[in-house]
Amino acid sequence: MNFAFGKNYLRITFYALLFTILTFAATTVFAQDDTPTDDEVNAIAKQLYCPVCENTPLDVCPTEACRQWRELIRTQLSQGMTEAEIKQYFVDNYGARVLAEPPRTGLNWLVYLLPPAIILLGAVFLFRSFREWTRSSQAETGPGGERSETSSPSKDDYVARLEEELKNRK
Amino acid sequence: MFAEFGYGVLLVSFIVAIYSGVAAVYGAVNKSAPLVESARRAMLLTFPLISIAAAALIYLLVTNRYEVAFVYEVTSRSMPTYLKITAWWGGQAGSLVFWSWLLAVFTSAVTLRKWDRDIEFLPWVIMVSAITLTFFLGMSIFFENPFARFWLVDGNVLPSMFAPANATVFTPQDGQGLNPLLRHPGMVIHPPMLYLGFVSFVIPYAFAMAALITGRTDDRWIRITRRWSLWAWLFLSFGLVLGGRWAYDVLGWGGYWGWDPVEIAAFMPWLTGTAFLHSVMIQEKRGLLKHWNMILVILTYALVIFGTFLTRSGVLSSVHAFANSPIGPFFMGFVTLTLVASVALVIWRWPILRSETEMKSMLSREALFLLNNLLFMSILVVCFWGVIFPLISELFTGAKVTVGPPFYERATAPLFSSLLFLMAVAPLSAWGHSTLQTLGKAIWKSTVAALVVTVAFYFTYTQNIGALVGFFLIALVLFATVHEFWRGTRARQKAQGENFLTALSRLMERNRRRYGGYIIHISMALMAIGILGIEIFQKETQGTLAAGEQLNIAGYTVEYRELASWDNQGEGVNYTRAVVDVYENGIYLGQLNPRIDYYFDSQQNMTIPGQRSTLRDDLYILLVDWQPVSTIGATFKIYVNPLVNWLWIGSLLFLAGVIFAAWPDRDPSEEPARRSVARDSRQPSAAD
Incomplete structure (x- = not known):
């Protein structure tokens, strides 16, 4: 009897302990997985734009709506959604404007391709002009193309000396 | 009384500006000195006229005349007087009058100085200024009238300059008050600085057009306007820096520049202006690139108007807002017209703009300056396209897109x-x-x-x-x-x-x-x-702390002490101010006080960071949220911004x-x- 009680006691203690450990373990798992930190939330919110404001990144947007969207990201993270999935969720629900850059599809390619194309054209144009200029200036070696040289009133001996100094410097 | 008076004076200055432009052209074409002189005096008259209209507006702002719609929108009883005065440029209608006033100041200054020396240019300079002034005054008179009042008609309140039938003036008890973000000292001087820069670039443009029209396409116009351009550039640059500083201090996102379209709108004329400042030296020194300098100054002027338009027309929020805003299409039309007319002038004068010498070496200073111009233009292309593309996308596909910092940073970093x-x-x-x-x-x-x-x-x-x-x-x-x-x-x-x-x-x-x-x-x-x-x-972290708890970032430890919240009824603000202790590697550095100011009249928050600034880095703490009753505490967002102080030091040296x-x-x-x-x-x- 006494022994049996002791046995029972042991068993109860064992289950109680097991229960406590399990609950504790469960809550720690819960705490780790289910409440992502602010930093984890902001890391994703930073890449998104407030769907209703003008040009405000979601991580710094002070409106109540944005606070709730950040909480939504937290919930989604705790449900195990990946960063890409969360971003896709926002795009599906609020359109491509929530992304910091237009997605690389269709007409949007223009935003990526046009500036480099124009810059390249400009560079090519500039270098062709350079070549033309230098060639033609070598062709006409006479003073014809030169503008007349008048010494300016400010250009006294000192500057000429400074010029020489600068040219011959070590 | 004052509203009608101000409007009347604005109307008179509009007519005087038109007269001035027409008389200048007539006088120049018919070589009539008296007519040109009359145009000059008319232009000089616009300055006191617009000043009087502005004074009337300021009087209305300062004396709480809330029956005037503009006064109602930008002021409230709780605002101190100096803010009521600066509210002049705090809203659309007022800032357009401010623009006109600055242009009148500058054009008057030009026509007063060295009139004899530049006599052949000046009629045309007056014409260009008069056209610009007429446009902006027209905007104020017909679309964005700062003197319009509220009228009560059949139970409805509507703003209008003149009394509708059976209407009585409606006077609200208090105004909405200026957006709290605009009450910061940085924001009080930032717009005038930017506008000073914007408007003073009109003068070099006007001289360039005069040079094209008169055929005096040597570098005379450049020498006359050289200092103008430099001052204009100074104001524009300083306006940009002030805007950045203001954003850093009150916008509460840990940075100073977010590649926002409004910022880029002000940055674009700076790019062409900077290219212009460099490339005019080539023309002065070597007689090269006359076409290009003309194009740069035209672009700068167009971008100045375009920048004002971008920030003022609502086009950035949506293409449809643009179409509905009364001034959008007119701005667009004006930019297009002036651009086409200026380019036509350049093409007309193309032959006499030929270079006087040749480029001799790819490594010469002038060649490298040209490369510099190519780079500035490239950045401009990136910026312009980035701002415009969302509008194009919305227009053609109906889909809104955002072109944000990653795009600009990637594209401009190599440039x-x-x-x-x-x-x-x-x-x-x-x-x-x-x-x-x-x-x-x-x-x-x-x-x-x-x-x-x-x-x-x-x-x-x-x-x-x-x-x-x-x-x-x-x-x-x-x-x-x-x-x-x-x-x-x-x-x-x-x-x-x-x-x-x-x-x-x-x-x-x-x-x-x-x-x-x-x-x-x-x-x-x-x-x-x-x-x-x-x-x-840049590093950042965020966390919710109970009193006594700590957050660690980059060697800093921030410990939450306490939080207090109180009203300042006189100014209509509620302050919530946190006290945090800051340690670096265990050594106590001091206390910081991030706070949130809530403005009752406009129902808006302003987040003021607690900052500790050194040459090595800035510790920048924001109070994001707090729980008034519970013990959970307050949420802080902390940034460590390395080296950012050098930006402000550089700006001062720049000045x-x-x-x-x-x-x-x-x-x-x-x-x-x-x-x-x-x-x-x-x-x-x-x-x-």
Whole structure:
């Protein structure tokens, strides 16, 4: 009897302990997985734009709506959604404007391709002009193309000396 | 009473501006001196007229006349008087009047000074200014009238200048109050600075157009407007920096520049303006690039109007808002018309804008300046397209997209880096001719020094390749530029036997533009340090703390102490202020007080960071949220922004550099505008 009680006691203690450990373990798992930190939330919110404001990144947007969207990201993270999935969720629900850059599809390619194309054209144009200029200036070696040289009133001996100094410097 | 009076005066100035433009053209075409003189006086008259209208508006603002719609929108009883005055440019309608007023000030200044000297240009300068002024005054009179009042008609309140039938004036008890973000001192001076820059670029443009029309396409117009352009550039640059500082201090996102379309709108004329400042030197020195300078000044003017339009028409929020806003289409029309007319003038004068000399070497100063222009234009293309593309997308596909910082940063980082490189090299090259050998000889010492610095950074600060490239380029600019000062001073010391400081100051005074320009280059390199620091090394963390709890970031420990919230009824604000202790590696540094100000009248929050700023980094703490009753505590967002202080230090040096460059020369024989054709073309010149 006494022994049996002791046995029972042991068993109860064992289950109680097991229960406590399990609950504790469960809550720690819960705490780790289910409440992502602010930093984890902001890391994703930073890449998104407030769907209703003008040009405000979601991580710094002070409106109540944005606070709730950040909480939504937290919930989604705790449900195990990946960063890409969360971003896709926002795009599906609020359109491509929530992304910091237009997605690389269709007409949007223009935003990526046009500036480099124009810059390249400009560079090519500039270098062709350079070549033309230098060639033609070598062709006409006479003073014809030169503008007349008048010494300016400010250009006294000192500057000429400074010029020489600068040219011959070590 | 005052509303009708102000409106009436605005109407009169509108008519006077139109008369001035028409009389100027008539007088110039028919060579009628009295008519041109009459146009000039009419233009001079617009200044006191618009001043009176502005005074009437300010009177209404200061005396709480809320029956006036504009007064109702931007002021409230709780605002102090100085803010009620500055609310003049705090809203759309007022800021357009402000624009007109500045233009009247500048045009009057031009027509008052040196009238005899520039007599052939001035009728056309007046015409261009008058057209611009007429446009802006027209906007105020017909669409964005700051004097419109509220009327009560059949139970509805509507704003209108003139009383509708059976209407009585409606006077609200209190106004909405200025957006709290605009009550910050930085924001009080930021718009006028920017507008000063915007409007003063109208003057070089007006002279350029006058040069095209009169056929005097030598560099006379450039010499006349050189200082104008520099001052305009100074105001525009300073306006941009102030805007950045304001954003850093009150917008609460840990940065100073977010590639927002409104920011870019102000940045674009700065890009063309900066390219223009460089490329006019080629025309002055070598008689090259006359077409290009014309195009740059036209672009700058167009972008100034376009920038005002972008921020004022609602087009940025949506294409449809633009179509509904009354002024949007008119702005667009005006930009298009002036652009087409100006370009037509350039094409008409194309033959006489031919260069007087030839480009001789790809490494000459002028060639490198052209490269600099290409880079500035490239950044402009990226910015313009980034701002415009969302509108195009919405228009054609109906889909809204955002073009945000990642796009701009990726596209402009190599361009800005190349600009830094040019900044180091170009000042060492000579006008007319340079070779790789002469350039290499001039720069090798600076390169070695910069490499040493970069290696030191590698071992002590960072292994990030992008950052190291940036630090190398910055160091190269600093060494090369300081070396230029050193070389010139030493040369002078030897030649004149002066001591170092005298030699340095005389050298700089001899050529303000050149050495002012070098100071600006140094300041740009310092600013680049700050930009690099925050772009690459910024760290952030966020957490909710109970009293006594801590957050750690980058060696700093922030401990939450307490929080207090109280009302200031007089100013209509509720303050919530947190107290946090800051430690660095365990050493107590002091307390910071991030706070949130809530404005009752406009029902808006303003987040004021607690900042601790050193040359190494800024600790920047924001109070994001707090629980009034519960014990959970308060949520803080903490940024560590390395090196950002160098941006502000660079800005101050920048200011000094531009003022030094634009300061009038002491010796009148140095006055460049009065030199007729004096130019030194063949020699590599240290004089400029």
